[in-house]
Amino acid sequence: MTSPMNAFSRLVPAATRERLSQLLSRAIAQQVAPLVERLGAVEARLGAMEARLSALEKKASTSIRVETVTDVAKEADAARAFWANHPIQDYYRHRQPQTDLVIGEVAKITGGGSVSVLELGCNLGRNLHFLREELSKRGVAVKVRGLDVNAPVIEEGRRSFGFTADELQTADERSLEQLKDGSFDCAFTVSVLDHLPDIQATCRHLLRIAPKLLVFVELDVGATGKVQGSVEGSPIVGFSYSFDYVRILRELGATILVDRPVSLGAGVAGMYRLITATALPQG
Numbered sequence: 654m655t656s657p658m659n660a661f662s663r664l665v666p667a668a669t670r671e672r673l674s675q676l677l678s679r680a681i682a683q684q685v686a687p688l689v690e691r692l693g694a695v696e697a698r699l700g701a702m703e704a705r706l707s708a709l710e711k712k713a714s715t716s717i718r719v720e721t722v723t724d725v726a727k728e729a730d731a732a733r734a735f736w737a738n739h740p741i742q743d744y745y746r747h748r749q750p751q752t753d754l755v756i757g758e759v760a761k762i763t764g765g766g767s768v769s770v771l772e773l774g775c776n777l778g779r780n781l782h783f784l785r786e787e788l789s790k791r792g793v794a795v796k797v798r799g800l801d802v803n804a805p806v807i808e809e810g811r812r813s814f815g816f817t818a819d820e821l822q823t824a825d826e827r828s829l830e831q832l833k834d835g836s837f838d839c840a841f842t843v844s845v846l847d848h849l850p851d852i853q854a855t856c857r858h859l860l861r862i863a864p865k866l867l868v869f870v871e872l873d874v875g876a877t878g879k880v881q882g883s884v885e886g887s888p889i890v891g892f893s894y895s896f897d898y899v900r901i902l903r904e905l906g907a908t909i910l911v912d913r914p915v916s917l918g919a920g921v922a923g924m925y926r927l928i929t930a931t932a933l934p935q936g
Contacts, residue, residue: 715882716883719879728892739806741809749917752779760793766794769797769838769839770798771839773829774800774843776810778810778816784797798837800822807823826854835863839865840866842868842871843870847893847896852901856901864932865933866930867930868927871925871926873914880895898926907930908935911928912928
């Protein structure tokens with residue numbers, strides 16, 4: 654017995670069969686295309702809903718409180734002890750977004766072909782290392798000095814990045830008093846002032862030491878005081894503080910050049926600000 658398909662093939666010319674096949678394919682495509690488009694729109698809406706839910710979950714998992722420090726001297730001693738004994742972490746060996754932020758700001762004052770830079774709270778000296786490396790490629794001679802309260806970290810930084818004893822020193826914010834006015838073209842901090850319970854004197858000395866340019870990349874949760882709690886399930890590191898840096902610098906006579914939020918990564922690292930200022934006359 655001849656099958657219907659075989660009979661169809663014998664009775665209907667090949668050209669006609671091809672034409673019918675094309676018409677059938679076009680009809681199917683016309684019916685299916687709108688369905689595919691609608692499915693794509695549904696998928697996009699589902700993706701947007703997932704993103705909103707994820708954002709809500711993160712917000713819900715963030716629990717921050719800001720408390721007033723009553724005994725600043727006692728708190729400062731405790732904070733220094735905490736950070737002086739903080740373990741060495743590999744994170745501080747690698748170039749990070751905050752490193753590039755600092756490099757970008759310091760590069761603005763290198764027109765003379767040289768620059769001297771002080772970092773308070775340098776840890777291993779990662780920021781200074783990559784800053785000098787990057788600016789040296791541009792033909793800029795860079796003099797650096799880093800200060801940190803953690804002696805083992807300073808020793809490791811000298812070994813890891815080849816700094817001299819003069820370039821990387823064990824010291825805390827109180828050592829700034831010993832530096833002369835205008836000793837450096839720029840001074841900067843990266844998440845260091847946010848580990849001091851009182852920064853008024855520190856900012857005053859930094860402005861005096863480097864009146865041309867200050868660069869701060871610091872935690873700002875929109876309130877002043879000791880910051881505690883957790884972000885996305887991770888506890889905020891001990892002895893963390895938030896300040897109104899712009900107000901403090903202006904009260905000390907500085908002019909604010911840059912003030913904007915910056916994101917350094919997930920969690921609490923997304924709550925930072927980049928602030929630059931100068932004590933030199935403007936205009």
